[in-house]
Amino acid sequence: MSKLPSLMDDKAPQSGANSNTKDANSKPPVLERLRHAVATPTGRAVFGIVILAALAFGGYRIFGAVNSGGADWPRIRVMDPETRDLRWQDVRPGATMPYVNPRTGERSMYVVEYCFANECGPAGGTPAVLNNYLDKEGPTICTKCGATVTAHNPRPAEYASVQPADW
Numbered sequence: 001m002s003k004l005p006s007l008m009d010d011k012a013p014q015s016g017a018n019s020n021t022k023d024a025n026s027k028p029p030v031l032e033r034l035r036h037a038v039a040t041p042t043g044r045a046v047f048g049i050v051i052l053a054a055l056a057f058g059g060y061r062i063f064g065a066v067n068s069g070g071a072d073w074p075r076i077r078v079m080d081p082e083t084r085d086l087r088w089q090d091v092r093p094g095a096t097m098p099y100v101n102p103r104t105g106e107r108s109m110y111v112v113e114y115c116f117a118n119e120c121g122p123a124g125g126t127p128a129v130l131n132n133y134l135d136k137e138g139p140t141i142c143t144k145c146g147a148t149v150t151a152h153n154p155r156p157a158e159y160a161s162v163q164p165a166d167w
């Protein structure tokens with residue numbers, strides 16, 4: 001008589017322990033549920049879509065990387081001296097100056113030098129294209145302040161590390 005309750009008492013904690021260990025063992029019920037889900041036609045369809053999406057995304061990533069060449073090409077600041085359109089140009093193999101101005105479709109964009117002389121310094125620099133590139137005679141003159149602009153145009157010391165305002 002007194003054994004029965006004790007047996008039950010013994011069982012109770014055991015089953016409790018079992019259910020505890022079961023909980024611990026079946027900690028990924030998600031996997032269990034996934035297996036169930038995949039067993040159904042709808043689940044399989046959803047699973048298939050997920051796989052397809054993953055593959056498509058992977059393909060896009062790979063294709064995108066090949067297509068864009070990544071963002072690893074050095075970029076240079078270029079300007080159209082006629083329109084004064086400015087943009088960043090990826091320097092990838094085969095890209096040669098003059099670069100295409102996407103606004104006009106003309107090959108009319110050239111590497112920019114910045115003038116930081118006179119009022120151009122406080123104004124954040126004035127972009128200029130060297131006459132050299134345009135097959136023009138004579139020195140290149142800043143359109144804003146009239147200073148001479150040369151290749152690797154030197155700047156006043158206080159503007160040595162200043163980023164041009166139009167970047």
Ligand SMILES: [Zn+2]
Binds near residue numbers: 144146147
């Ligand atoms: Zn200037």
